Amino acid sequence: MPELQHAVDDVAAPELAADSVDMLDGAVDGQADFALETDLQVQDAVAALQQVDGIAPERWQSLDSGGRLEVLQNVEEQMAAIQGRPSVEVTPSELGAGTYGAFDGQRIMVNAADLNGDQPVGEFVDTIVHEGRHAYQNYAVDHPGFVTDAAVVGAWADNMAPGNYLSAEQYGQELYASQPVEADAWNYASRVIDGLGLPR
Amino acid sequence: MDQDAVIARLVNEFRYPPQGARPVAAKLAALSPVVAAAFDQWWSTGMLPQIEVEGYTPQELINNYRMNPIAAILTLDWLQREPKRALASLRKGHDDVRERNGSSRIGPYE
Numbered sequence: 001m002p003e004l005q006h007a008v009d010d011v012a013a014p015e016l017a018a019d020s021v022d023m024l025d026g027a028v029d030g031q032a033d034f035a036l037e038t039d040l041q042v043q044d045a046v047a048a049l050q051q052v053d054g055i056a057p058e059r060w061q062s063l064d065s066g067g068r069l070e071v072l073q074n075v076e077e078q079m080a081a082i083q084g085r086p087s088v089e090v091t092p093s094e095l096g097a098g099t100y101g102a103f104d105g106q107r108i109m110v111n112a113a114d115l116n117g118d119q120p121v122g123e124f125v126d127t128i129v130h131e132g133r134h135a136y137q138n139y140a141v142d143h144p145g146f147v148t149d150a151a152v153v154g155a156w157a158d159n160m161a162p163g164n165y166l167s168a169e170q171y172g173q174e175l176y177a178s179q180p181v182e183a184d185a186w187n188y189a190s191r192v193i194d195g196l197g198l199p200r
Numbered sequence: 201m202d203q204d205a206v207i208a209r210l211v212n213e214f215r216y217p218p219q220g221a222r223p224v225a226a227k228l229a230a231l232s233p234v235v236a237a238a239f240d241q242w243w244s245t246g247m248l249p250q251i252e253v254e255g256y257t258p259q260e261l262i263n264n265y266r267m268n269p270i271a272a273i274l275t276l277d278w279l280q281r282e283p284k285r286a287l288a289s290l291r292k293g294h295d296d297v298r299e300r301n302g303s304s305r306i307g308p309y310e
Contacts, residue, residue: 095296096266104298127295134297160297163217168294169266170216172274175223177289181297186289 034149038188041082046195048078049125057199060121065092068115072128076108079132084146085139090128101127103134122198130189137181155180201240203229214270227274235277242269253279254287265293 054060054071063071073090080087093109095102100123102109108131110124140147141157158164159180168176176182193200203225210221231239238249238258248258248269253276261272278286 097264099266099296100293102296102298126292131295134295163219165297166220166223167296168271168275170268170271171220171224172227172267172271172278173265173286173289173294174274174278175227176294182295 030149030151034147034152037148042188042191042195044082045079045129045192048082049075049192049196052078055121055125055196055198057121060124065115068124069110072110072124075125075128076132079129080135083132083136083139085136088132088135101131103131103138105138108132108135120199122193122196122200125196125198126189126193126200129192130185133185133188134181137184152180152184156184201229201243210270214268224270224274227277228270231273231277232280235273235280238276239273242273249273251276254283256290265290 049055052071052074054063054067054074060068060071069090069092076090077087088103089107091107091109092112092115093102094113095109095111100111100114108128110127114124137156138160140153141160144150144153147153165181166175166179177186206225206228207218207221210216210224211218216224228239235251235253238251241247241249242258248262251258256276256279258269258272258276261267261275262269265272265275267275275286275290279290
């Protein structure tokens with residue numbers, strides 16, 4: 001992501017000796033960097049995904065499930081490049097009613113039954129961007145320093161630890177949606193989809 | 201309702217992990233009055249309450265969203281308190297982040 005790195009390098013930063021860095025300011029800088037990084041990713045995502053063949057609703061409707069899966073894989077490739085992480089495979093899967101997607105640490109799963117249906121393309125792109133954000137969170141936890149805000153990464157790591165993820169089935173929609181990894185993924189994907197103006 | 205007793209029942213009978221039972225118990229203690237009455241009925245008798253909030257019933261959330269009765273009641277409470285947000289979230293549905301495979305992880309930098 002040379003253009004993204006260029007944008008980050010352009011931001012002036014004070015030169016400080018390591019032992020003179022104020023911890024509070026360091027934390028604030030980390031938060032600001034994370035917010036800026038996220039904003040830039042959303043902008044880049046909107047620009048990139050607009051170019052993906054098959055995203056236009058009328059084109060999407062003409063595709064069979066295989067063609068649609070290719071489009072969604074392309075979306076994931078674009079998002080992974082923007083986020084600076086390896087891409088993962090997008091695969092159809094038998095998911096329960098009301099479950100639009102899943103991420104298992106290695107691949108993104110989309111509801112196979114939905115892939116042949118009439119849901120708007122925006123729903124599918126939202127799913128890939130949302131699940132891809134989980135892949136980004138996973139990568140950040142595995143690679144300290146990849147995301148500058150240590151508190152955010154710590155929250156993600158804690159949320160993803162065994163027994164800590166709050167499923168909607170067991171905890172209800174509110175606790176599910178407000179936990180760190182889901183709140184972040186929801187907000188991120190919504191911003192991208194709103195920027196694309198795709199029907200949902 | 202005694203919170204410790206609620207947590208114990210959530211863990212022992214409904215198989216919530218202890219760290220998950222605590223936020224659930226806190227939410228149950230703060231239910232809006234209408235939903236609290238419905239929850240009390242179910243907690244005592246096991247019978248699903250006849251309650252509808254913003255077009256959703258416990259049975260629908262159980263059947264169509266695969267929620268257990270506790271999750272369904274908590275969701276009805278959210279619909280009661282923040283209908284716009286809750287409806288938008290439910291319309292989308294939910295995903296499933298599977299537990300990380302491989303090495304278990306407590307924190308990011310261990």
